[in-house]
Amino acid sequence: MSLLASVADTVLDRTIAPGYSRLGLAARRRLAGWPADPPRIDGRIVAITGPTSGIGAAAARDLAALGARVVLLARSPERAGATRRSIVDAVPGATVDVVECDVSSLASVREAAAALREAGPLDALLHNAGVMPPAREETDEGLEVAFATNVAGPFLLTALLADHLAADVPGRILTMSSGGMYGQALDVADLQHERRPYKPAAVYARDKRAQVVLNELWAARLRPTGVVCHALHPGWADTPGVADALPGFRKATRPILRSPEEGADTLVWLAAADEPTRSTGRFWHDRRPRPTHLLPRTREAPEDRAQLWRGVAAAAGVDVPVPGAA
Incomplete structure (x- = not known):
């Protein structure tokens, strides 16, 4: 450039x-x-969460069009079935499978991971599911819903599948974050949003900040295996999630919002292009790596990063040592 x-x-x-x-x-x-558009990736297996609408559905279709075998990890088998049919109609010959997975449920994540392991090595795992509940609520397992969906569930899925990703391609773990994370710092003393007044947009942004930090830590942990990890944000896209959670924002910005396909562009590119395999642990937007902090007040100390990892691992019920810890 x-x-x-x-x-x-x-x-x-x-x-x-x-x-x-x-x-x-x-x-x-x-x-x-x-950057050039990605090449075909015929036969590669790509699993994606949150695939039944918006950016996830667009990414699943575009990856199928590139030749990938796409696995839809979805809470609703019925909605996933409809998405599968729409992809097959749009991409003749596409191979699309459905695995039931409620990312907010640790039990469901474990079952989905077991099913994926039986199906053969993965080439890419795409964490795209995300929620912004209007009020604080907890899952049946006692986790706050936003934290469970945005942070703990993806962490567990990564932990269970990291050694199942192909190293020769190499395998990729991609996390859809948000530009909103630029305005928030980690709060490792309140990962499940119990102490502060519950403000949905701020909660979502803190979860997205946590995702970016965890992406960097997973990258450090998995670097010796050849698997690469990247996070990204899609810009402002007109999706059902935005319409439900931020109706005022959508009304004010609708003329300039990206389509779901435009929001999915960098996710698809990271999953298929060669350039992203030459680095790991980066944060991307519009096919370019971006800084992870724009404000000094959002920067975290090394001990905060370690505490985040330990707290999320404990919540997810998995024993994974902090990367770099003695």
Whole structure:
């Protein structure tokens, strides 16, 4: 990328409103050095959570169009079946499987991981499911719903499948975060949002901050295996989740919101392109690595990162040592 294009790209990123909108994506696609579209990935097995609507459904369809065998990890088999049929109709010859998985349920995650292990080595695991409940509530297992879905469930699924990802491709673990995480710091003393007043957008942003930190730690842990880990954010996309959780924001920004397909662009690219395999532990937007902090107050200390890992591992019921710990 030329210096001028790099400066333009950075300005779009820092000014947020144009950069996160469909206008920002359109502008970046016209800049010199825009990364090439991904190649076909015929026969690779890609599992994705949150696949029945919005960005997840768009990513599943686009990956199937690239030749991947797509596994829909979905809470509702009925909705997943409808998504499967829509993909097969749109992509003749596509191979799409359904595995029931409620990411907020540790028991369901364990069952889904067992089913995936029986099906053969994975090439990519895509953590796309996310929720923003309007009020604090707990699962039957006693975990706060947002934390369980956004953080603990994906952590457990990664822990159970990390050694099942193909190392020669290499395997990829991708986490859909949010640009909202830029405004929040970790709160390792309140991972399940019990102490502060429950504000849905702030809770979601803190969970997304936790995802980015955990991505970096998983990258460090899995680096010797060859498996790469990346997090990303999609910009502002017009999805059912946004419509339900942020109706005011959607009304104000709808003319410039990205389509689900545009929101899925970088997720699909990270899952299929060669460039993302040359690094690990990065945070991406519009096919470029981005900083993980824009404000000094959001930076965490090393002990906070370790405490986050231990707290999430304990909540998920899995014994995984902190990466780098003696």
